[in-house]
Amino acid sequence: MSYFALKQLHMITVAASYLLFLVRGVWMLADSPMLTRRWVKIVPHVNDTVLLAAGIWLTTIIGQYPGTAGWLTAKLVGLIVYILVGTVALKRGRTKRIRATAWIVAQLVFFYIVAVALTRDVLPIRGLLS
Numbered sequence: 001m002s003y004f005a006l007k008q009l010h011m012i013t014v015a016a017s018y019l020l021f022l023v024r025g026v027w028m029l030a031d032s033p034m035l036t037r038r039w040v041k042i043v044p045h046v047n048d049t050v051l052l053a054a055g056i057w058l059t060t061i062i063g064q065y066p067g068t069a070g071w072l073t074a075k076l077v078g079l080i081v082y083i084l085v086g087t088v089a090l091k092r093g094r095t096k097r098i099r100a101t102a103w104i105v106a107q108l109v110f111f112y113i114v115a116v117a118l119t120r121d122v123l124p125i126r127g128l129l130s
């Protein structure tokens, strides 16, 4: 698959991941039975797996890897934190207050990852300050 097609796939799954997380958070806050639907439990995981696979494939094309390229290490660690905090938001958080807080924190982590991707910098704020 070409670099362009892979990047498109990566970014489509990035957008889908965010929208699916956003809407599941709204359903969580509203105590909606939608959260228990079969497709709602499966589709986000399939999407995030494709997102990760396309990201890893892209690293082999540009020849930069997590562990050696700081911004890619930050993205990979960020993705793991996003998934873990996301499960607190949608499943493991004991109270709605904890789940709502985790839902917002996970979104902040997600925006951090997007900023890292766009700047290729572990501290994207640097670009604004300099």
Ligand code: HEM
Residues within 6 Å of the ligand: 007, 010, 011, 014, 051, 052, 054, 055, 056, 058, 059, 062, 066, 072, 075, 076, 079, 082, 110, 113, 114, 117, 118
């Ligand atoms: C939630 C997680 C992630 C988000 C939100 C995200 C977001 C993005 C975005 C928006 C771009 C396009 C950047 C641009 O146009 O300059 C991008 C590119 C890329 N991403 Fe991700 N990404 C995520 C996870 C990952 C992971 C886990 C990896 C690899 C381990 C990865 C590897 C890459 C690579 C190699 C590129 C191409 C960079 C380039 O050539 O400019 N991404 N990502």
